[in-house]
Amino acid sequence: MEKVQIPGIIEINNASTRIKPYLHFTPVLKSSSIDEIAGCNLFFKCENFQKAGVFKARGAINAVFSLDEKELANGVATHSSGNHAAALSFAAALRNTKAYIVMPSNANKVKIKAVQNYGGIITYCEPTLKAREETLAKIIAKTNAIEIHPYNDERVIAGQATACKELVGQIDGLQIMMAPVGGGGLLSGTALSSHYYGTDINVIAGEPTGADDAFRSFYTKSFHPSVSPNTIADGLLTSLGSITFEIILKYVHTILIVDDSEIVKAMRLIWERMKIIVEPSSAVPLAAVLKNKEIFAGKKVGIIISGGNVDLNSLPF
Amino acid sequence: MEKVQIPGIIEINNASTRIKPYLHFTPVLKSSSIDEIAGCNLFFKCENFQKAGVFKARGAINAVFSLDEKELANGVATHSSGNHAAALSFAAALRNTKAYIVMPSNANKVKIKAVQNYGGIITYCEPTLKAREETLAKIIAKTNAIEIHPYNDERVIAGQATACKELVGQIDGLQIMMAPVGGGGLLSGTALSSHYYGTDINVIAGEPTGADDAFRSFYTKSFHPSVSPNTIADGLLTSLGSITFEIILKYVHTILIVDDSEIVKAMRLIWERMKIIVEPSSAVPLAAVLKNKEIFAGKKVGIIISGGNVDLNSLPF
Numbered sequence: 001m002e003k004v005q006i007p008g009i010i011e012i013n014n015a016s017t018r019i020k021p022y023l024h025f026t027p028v029l030k031s032s033s034i035d036e037i038a039g040c041n042l043f044f045k046c047e048n049f050q051k052a053g054v055f056k057a058r059g060a061i062n063a064v065f066s067l068d069e070k071e072l073a074n075g076v077a078t079h080s081s082g083n084h085a086a087a088l089s090f091a092a093a094l095r096n097t098k099a100y101i102v103m104p105s106n107a108n109k110v111k112i113k114a115v116q117n118y119g120g121i122i123t124y125c126e127p128t129l130k131a132r133e134e135t136l137a138k139i140i141a142k143t144n145a146i147e148i149h150p151y152n153d154e155r156v157i158a159g160q161a162t163a164c165k166e167l168v169g170q171i172d173g174l175q176i177m178m179a180p181v182g183g184g185g186l187l188s189g190t191a192l193s194s195h196y197y198g199t200d201i202n203v204i205a206g207e208p209t210g211a212d213d214a215f216r217s218f219y220t221k222s223f224h225p226s227v228s229p230n231t232i233a234d235g236l237l238t239s240l241g242s243i244t245f246e247i248i249l250k251y252v253h254t255i256l257i258v259d260d261s262e263i264v265k266a267m268r269l270i271w272e273r274m275k276i277i278v279e280p281s282s283a284v285p286l287a288a289v290l291k292n293k294e295i296f297a298g299k300k301v302g303i304i305i306s307g308g309n310v311d312l313n314s315l316p317f
Numbered sequence: 318m319e320k321v322q323i324p325g326i327i328e329i330n331n332a333s334t335r336i337k338p339y340l341h342f343t344p345v346l347k348s349s350s351i352d353e354i355a356g357c358n359l360f361f362k363c364e365n366f367q368k369a370g371v372f373k374a375r376g377a378i379n380a381v382f383s384l385d386e387k388e389l390a391n392g393v394a395t396h397s398s399g400n401h402a403a404a405l406s407f408a409a410a411l412r413n414t415k416a417y418i419v420m421p422s423n424a425n426k427v428k429i430k431a432v433q434n435y436g437g438i439i440t441y442c443e444p445t446l447k448a449r450e451e452t453l454a455k456i457i458a459k460t461n462a463i464e465i466h467p468y469n470d471e472r473v474i475a476g477q478a479t480a481c482k483e484l485v486g487q488i489d490g491l492q493i494m495m496a497p498v499g500g501g502g503l504l505s506g507t508a509l510s511s512h513y514y515g516t517d518i519n520v521i522a523g524e525p526t527g528a529d530d531a532f533r534s535f536y537t538k539s540f541h542p543s544v545s546p547n548t549i550a551d552g553l554l555t556s557l558g559s560i561t562f563e564i565i566l567k568y569v570h571t572i573l574i575v576d577d578s579e580i581v582k583a584m585r586l587i588w589e590r591m592k593i594i595v596e597p598s599s600a601v602p603l604a605a606v607l608k609n610k611e612i613f614a615g616k617k618v619g620i621i622i623s624g625g626n627v628d629l630n631s632l633p634f
Binding site for chain 1: 344346349363365366370585588589591592593594595625629630632634
């Protein structure tokens with residue numbers, strides 16, 4: 001097992017090789033009408049088409065496949081209300097080991113079902129961070145399973161970094177690279193791959209105003225947790241981790257914030273013009289582009305579309 | 318200008334070359350979870366990602382670019398309530414000529430706007446076939462514009478055929494090829510390309526029960542018009558044309574009918590599992606697969622996803 005704090009180019013190369021047999025190499029789409037509205041040249045890397053509808057399996061598979069048989073003997077464990085839980089269950093099933101998942105009692109039923117479909121073993125707890133961490137600690141004490149954190153884990157970050165690595169290989173000469181930021185797994189991986197594989201790529205994150213802890217942490221250079229976040233972008237509620245924060249401080253150039261009405265407008269634009277289903281979190285970077293056109297004018301801009309898991313019965317439009 | 322009744326392989330090759338600079342080479346997507354549900358191996362050719370969100374520009378551009386400067390001097394004309402109107406306006410603009418579009422007074426506002434955006438010159442009429450044909454005849458008498466029929470035109474059919482030609486080139490060994498059927502432009506083009514470029518491909522169409530004129534025409538081998546069609550698949554309301562019917566009789570193997578609830582179910586499945594936006598008409602072939610699994614069991618099946626133009630404010634789920 002590799003022991004690195006900040007993944008290097010070798011770890012990301014290895015992650016690409018490891019995950020390749022199990023995941024989709026997702027396409028890059030563009031829309032001339034959105035380009036016209038935005039005033040720049042946008043390339044969307046469609047991780048909404050990834051297995052389970054989200055980039056998360058990249059990190060989970062890389063983490064699980066970084067472990068040897070002996071390390072995996074007692075299974076893996078995490079607490080998660082959503083996509084990481086399903087991704088880790090999927091990865092564990094591929095290695096014939098167990099995935100112990102702590103989920104809050106109010107977790108989305110669709111997401112619970114996804115975990116069950118992949119064979120994850122669910123323990124429910126109160127919907128607080130404290131209860132989640134305590135329940136997970138008990139399960140690990142009992143099972144000796146290895147914890148795989150959803151984002152503050154170098155193997156997970158190296159896995160998430162492969163989406164941007166692919167995009168840099170698919171489109172020449174990108175000048176700006178964008179991702180949304182929640183816990184920072186996708187953003188820090190995106191920043192690393194932009195640095196290792198690109199040429200002078202500016203890394204710009206989008207974050208909801210209602211969950212702007214990364215924005216405040218980044219510009220004050222001191223960690224601010226996410227307290228009572230309130231945004232439609234339900235994938236971006238968590239705080240940064242120690243590793244992701246360090247990478248973001250070092251390799252991200254700008255964080256832009258956008259409010260929910262801007263996110264919904266950008267989301268609808270993507271649905272209508274590109275004919276793809278993206279979740280609110282995925283529309284945050286485009287919302288930031290539309291709000292700050294002067295930064296992007298005439299540039300070649302890559303955007304990682306993080307996922308497409310939305311409930312069709314409760315759309316925001 | 319080529320004068321052919323049924324387009325040959327040369328006409329379709331020429332169409333591919335003609336339209337290439339102006340249109341997207343659309344990707345083929347697949348979904349392992351839909352494959353599992355369907356019990357076969359499905360490949361979706363995503364014409365919902367095509368310019369203007371639908372395959373129609375293939376035929377319109379091929380038709381307009383088949384004409385020389387002199388023939389184009391007085392413009393082109395058609396009557397259409399929807400996508401062909403926008404596609405023809407787009408094609409005419411590319412050749413710096415006029416597009417005279419007769420639209421029913423109750424046409425969808427989004428579609429009217431699309432025609433206007435491309436510079437189409439609209440004349441409104443009563444929403445009956447008779448009024449549409451009479452108004453168009455008057456405009457052609459006055460302008461000497463050349464009529465481009467939405468589907469019963471060999472140049473349009475050759476253009477629509479290029480989608481299936483691409484798909485056959487993208488995926489080896491397809492055994493069944495599917496398209497929805499309305500006027501039959503897409504279906505007859507798909508059948509021709511399956512015949513010319515594929516090896517023993519069975520061509521199977523899907524049609525709504527509420528607009529089953531092609532089904533009845535095909536199995537009785539005599540033309541039945543579409544009278545008072547009633548289906549959610551609003552792209553499939555029209556009758557076959559003389560040319561499309563002839564091609565369908567000769568090159569299509571089976572037509573399967575599905576009711577609206579089956580169409581909506583298949584549409585939702587595509588949205589949820591594939592994360593792409595497709596209109597009801599596009600979901601008709603998958604609905605036919607799910608209803609007739611024994612026909613498709615274990616086969617490699619290509620499906621032309623015809624378009625993605627839906628009103629997000631009035632979804633059927």
